[in-house]
Structure formats: structure tokens, C-alpha cells
Amino acid sequence: MSNASTNAQTGSPSKYDTLIAATNSIDPVQTIVVHPCDETSLRGVLDSAGAGIIRPILVGPEGKIRNTADTHGLDIAGIEIVDALHSEAAAAKAVELIHAARGELLMKGSLHTDELMRSITAKAGGLRTDRRVSHVFVMDVPAYAETIFVTDAAINIFPDLDGKRDIIQNAIDLFVQAGFGTAPRVAILSAVETVTAKIPSTIEAAALCKMADRGQITGGVLDGPLAFDNAIDPDAARIKGIESEVAGRAQILVVPNLEAGNMLAKNLAYFAKADSAGVVLGAKVPVVLTSRADSPRARMASCAVAALHADACRRRARAAAV
Incomplete structure (x- = not known):
């Protein structure tokens, strides 16, 4: 479904189109993408990056990510890849990158949700807050x-x-x-x-x-x-x-x-x-959690709402530091 989609009942732009358009007023948000090793997850990353919503760093088995891109004709030239052996290692590495201030968002790729959440909620080294x-x-x-x-x-x-x-x-x-x-x-x-x-x-x-x-x-x-x-x-x-x-x-x-x-x-x-x-x-950064059944526009909307939230958190932190 394209970004030019409209509400079939009213003929007006969809709520998601309005949401995605709102990201035009903010800088792309540095996003750590965890294990984007299938076409759906990798394409979703590239769609959101192409729309200027995120600036991705891909974390996972580099050979598998590049093979996925080549197989499906996806251009990942110029995108940083941080190699990790498998999905569990990718989740742990992604959390490390957040602690190192390399990203303001996490985005789920083709790993299971519970694998990602285990690393996020780990008592030692995770991304827990008091929430x-x-x-x-x-x-x-x-x-x-x-x-x-x-x-x-x-x-x-x-x-x-x-x-x-x-x-x-x-x-x-x-x-x-x-x-x-x-x-x-x-x-x-x-x-x-x-x-x-x-x-x-x-x-x-x-x-x-x-x-x-x-x-x-x-x-x-x-x-x-x-x-x-x-x-x-x-x-x-x-x-x-x-x-x-x-x-x-x-x-x-x-x-x-x-x-x-x-x-x-x-x-x-x-x-x-x-x-x-x-x-x-409720973690230190918002986490974009998508499903294989999501439409391309829904994936982009997930990135958009998380990016807007991250941008607001960044501006609030800067204001508090002044």
C-alpha cells in the first residue's frame, strides 16, 4: 500500500499518512535494527530510511544480511552493518550499541520478539528503567x-x-x-x-x-x-x-x-x-516492534511514531540540561 493511500470511506489522507508526514519536521533518528535477515524486515528498514524517518545501523550476520539484499534486489550500499553471529548475539549487541549512544531507537528485524525482549529487559546490561x-x-x-x-x-x-x-x-x-x-x-x-x-x-x-x-x-x-x-x-x-x-x-x-x-x-x-x-x-529507548503480517505503510508508521517520540525525548533532555 503506497503512502498516497486514502481512507476509502472519506477520500481523505489516512491517519498514517499524516503521521508519516509529521516526521518531515525532524531529523532522521539513528536506529539500531536487530537481525534484519529476511526480505520483509529489510525492505521495511529501507522504506523508512528512504522516507527520511530513520538512519539505520544493521546488526546481525553480515553475510546473511547481504545475501538477503542481493536476492531481493535491495540496495544497502552505504548502510553500516555490525556483524553478529546469530539473532541472540544481534539482540545483545544492539543493546550494547544503545548504551554506547550509537542509536536512539531499536527496531526488530526477523528474530523472535522474546529474543529481543530478553536482551532489553535483562537485569544486568539491559535497557530497563523504573517503568x-x-x-x-x-x-x-x-x-x-x-x-x-x-x-x-x-x-x-x-x-x-x-x-x-x-x-x-x-x-x-x-x-x-x-x-x-x-x-x-x-x-x-x-x-x-x-x-x-x-x-x-x-x-x-x-x-x-x-x-x-x-x-x-x-x-x-x-x-x-x-x-x-x-x-x-x-x-x-x-x-x-x-x-x-x-x-x-x-x-x-x-x-x-x-x-x-x-x-x-x-x-x-x-x-x-x-x-x-x-x-x-518503558525502556531507555523506544522499540519498533513489527510483525510479518504488517503492511509496508504500517511498518513505516511504526518507525514514524517511535521516531517522533524519540525526537521529543531528545529535545526534553536537551532542555533539562540547559
Whole structure:
């Protein structure tokens, strides 16, 4: 799908096209790409580099990377390659390069996600911060006016209350720092919109909203528990008598657990024809996490949102140093 694609329902440029275009205002972000040893991952890197979003360093078996490029007619001339024997070694080396200030982003290539995440979350030498690492799907749903965030649908299986606090804060920070707007509307999802001891996620949702009231979560407007329908549909919220800034027009959807989030994101992708960009947050640098099923435009959007976030982090660090 080309960058000139449009929303089939409105004829207007897609949300991802707008997102990708926003990177024109920033310098390409130095990006460590881990084990890009198949056509899909290597082509995604070159597309994003060609669009001026990233400046890649490729980490992995050099012979295999060059063979992939030659086989598929991909031009990697002028791109630095750091040789590593295999995928696990590539992940470890990529983390070393981040510590050496060689890059501001990590990007997953053709290795398994758990291989990359093991190196990122390692207690010794990893990229941990005081935040829980979490994943955000940044979704372009043609039928929905907003770019929608779904979190966490890929990293944390059954997050506890403190974990959900970090998951929400990570998503809010990404929303604001990547330029989607200010004070995002955060819906904490459950099966129902009332608090009941029979469904523990409703109690956690209520607690998270109170944590936001007390300043333990900042920068967003929270409401929950909300069922999916009254989180995203104004009529559903009105029928249920729910009046809030969030109900019916949520921008960030916080799911109870990974299973629910993964099913929600894939339902949106396959039934609603949504594109989904993926970013991991909470480490020392953002991590672009793509899937083999991603469209070329979704891969580029993943790079774009991570690059915008990294650029904002860089500017904030410079301002703090002055």
C-alpha cells in the first residue's frame, strides 16, 4: 500500500499518512535494527530510511544480511552493518550499541520478539528503567475518527495494578510526545461499565481513575470501567447514561490483559480493516516492534511514531540540561 493511500470511506489522507508526514519536521533518528535477515524486515528498514524517518545501523550476520539484499534486489550500499553471529548475539549487541549512544531507537528485524525482549529487559546490561516495559498498538481504524491506541496487547500477560499504572502512563506519554495531541482520553476497558467484585478488572479500573485524581497518573483524562461499545460509541454511552469526557470518544483503550488486547487488536485489523503500528515503551529507548503480517505503510508508521517520540525525548533532555 503506497503512502498516497486514502481512507476509502472519506477520500481523505489516512491517519498514517499524516503521521508519516509529521516526521518531515525532524531529523532522521539513528536506529539500531536487530537481525534484519529476511526480505520483509529489510525492505521495511529501507522504506523508512528512504522516507527520511530513520538512519539505520544493521546488526546481525553480515553475510546473511547481504545475501538477503542481493536476492531481493535491495540496495544497502552505504548502510553500516555490525556483524553478529546469530539473532541472540544481534539482540545483545544492539543493546550494547544503545548504551554506547550509537542509536536512539531499536527496531526488530526477523528474530523472535522474546529474543529481543530478553536482551532489553535483562537485569544486568539491559535497557530497563523504573517503568514497566509495555506495548502500544497505534491503530488506524477507517471507521473511527481518532487514531486509537490499544495497550497492552503484546508484552504484559496479566498486569497488576502497578503494572497498569505504568502501561497507561507509557501510552499517555507516547500520545503527547509523538504529537497526537494533549490530555488524551483514556478508557479502561472491562466487560461492563459498573464496578463489581465479580469482575476484578472493574475494581482495578476504578482504582486507576482514583490514582489519576491523586496525581499518580498524569497527562491524560481517565474513565473506567467502560465496556468497549460505550468507550468508542457516543450513542452507546448515551443509552447507558454515561456522561464523561472519555465515554464514546476514547483515544487510548487500556485492556484488562494481553489476551483481551490481542483479540481486540486483531479483530480491528481483520474485521475493521485497520492498520496497526507497534511500539514498545518503558525502556531507555523506544522499540519498533513489527510483525510479518504488517503492511509496508504500517511498518513505516511504526518507525514514524517511535521516531517522533524519540525526537521529543531528545529535545526534553536537551532542555533539562540547559
